[in-house]
Amino acid sequence: MRQSSVLLVGLAIAGVVAPLSGLYPLFLMKCLAFALFAAAFNFFTGYVGLLSIGHAAFFGMGAYVTGHAAKIWGFPTELALATSLGAGAVLGLVIGGMAIRRQGIYFAMITLAMAQMIYFFCVQAPFTGAEDGLQRIPRGTLLGVFDLGNDMALYGVVLVLALAAVWALQRIMEAPFGHVLLAIRDNEARAISLGYDVKSYKLAAFVLSAAVAGLAGGLKALTLGLASLPDVHWTQSGAVILMCLLGGLGTPLGPIIGAILVVTLEGKLASMGAVQIGPLAIDFSTKVPIVIGLIFMCCVLLFRKGIVGEFIAAVERQSAQRRNGRPA
């Protein structure tokens, strides 16, 4: 069985079991939206090997566009979500087209600067609602039939869309296109000499990643009913990097696990309130950035492969040992 099929089946089972086991659908939908965002980021940075610090622009713009389409234009839900996909793709084409011209560290800084430009645009543009953002975004009905006001109904839609997108990204990696991307990541000069138009491949991957990140933003806006400036701020780009790094960059499952962990942790910390540790009463709800930053530093210093990456490495080490241990 293909990895993508295993991933799809596994996630589908987990996605159906999770709400039955008593987890809140709203929390699960937030997890799914961020898992999709992380998967989209991983598709580009993990498999093409260029660090983008600008993915918040796609995520945030997706959220705004969906919110605006659903609330002001009165688009049906499925069309509102489709616009977020389109907005991500268009923005990805512009930013990617610019950034792809440079390598490594320059690429990272250009994506960051372009995303910051989008941020300032969102601060000033009339349709984003400035500091307040877009609030009370209506969920609408699916295909004009199913009412999505019910959390479980919306959860079903979000689950199906997120799984479909995650599966599609993984499936693309298993297709010839994905193999070319890996070849470019591992040895760009060789890929060029084999006749591949490296820049177009990179750009295509970037646009795909941006489009799915836009969709993730749209799903987030729809489930929480809110699209606001933090979605498009560069700290959101940092958060998605952390999710992938924590779970395992360049692995299919890692970003999803990382996203769920980070979302859970943020929720837990925010609701924790003051905790008595010895003589000190520490209020963790205001310390989310500190904890996130510390995890970031630990990840970079101690386990750069992430949870899934380290697990895979451990399994490989063990099987290598078993092979070597066996008498020839």
Add this chain to the structure above:
Amino acid sequence: MLDIPIPVLLGQVTVGLVNGCFYAMLSLGLAIIFGLLNVINFAHGAVYMMGAFAACLAARWLGINYWMALIVVPLVVGAFGMLVERLLLRRLAGLDHLYSLLLTFGLALVLEGVFLDIYGSAGLSYSGPPQLNGLVDLGFTRLPLYRAWVVAVSLAVCIGIWLLIERTSLGANLRAGTENPRLVQALGINVPMMVTLTYGLGVGLAALAGVLAAPIYQVQPLMGSNLLIIAFAVVVIGGLGSTLGAILTGLALGVVEGLSKVFYPEISSTTVFIIMALVLLLRPAGLFGREA
């Protein structure tokens, strides 16, 4: 376009020049750190913020006045930077430089988070030295004396550091270390020490900018994060390898940004990024950079 009075125009140019001085100092620090360490220092905005806070807190707790702070704060924050380099960044030497970028990113989150937790997003206010309270009459506009002082100090510091790097033997070692650290080490120069000092210098420079900024801007935990990204754009426009490029581009962009406030205020916050996009399209290596 021509109905804008000349004094307003020149006034915005001088305000832009003051901003440009901060861009130049931060970008210069980023450029020299990148030059020798290959580290994109994401914590640069956070140490700038620390410099401003340190000046405030030193005045409150220790009664250290502005003039003392101008010397003490960069040294203390610079020492903190050297500690960071020794204890954390050094472990990542030789790995992909994205990891050091991410480490400093995490560090920036922690530092800003700590100050945000203690002082809230409103921050503190800091009054500048009473000696510099007046105005200077430049003929076309009256500039607060303090802003003139900021321009003078930062230009002097930038030129000083540029001369240090380009004209002294220490600077020659540094430039050689940038080109080929192993060879320089083989010649008996203590490269690890030089790396630590360079990081300290860059961080100290950001802290100095922070002290200079404290009386003008609100001293608050996130004051550095937006400035940092502009400094990144400046470095990209100037070309990553070039110290002179960072200084000149920083100053020029400040002025251009000031001008855009006169002609088309809506885009003034994005001007820098639009220029960056144009430069990338026309001259991908940056204005002063060499194509790698």
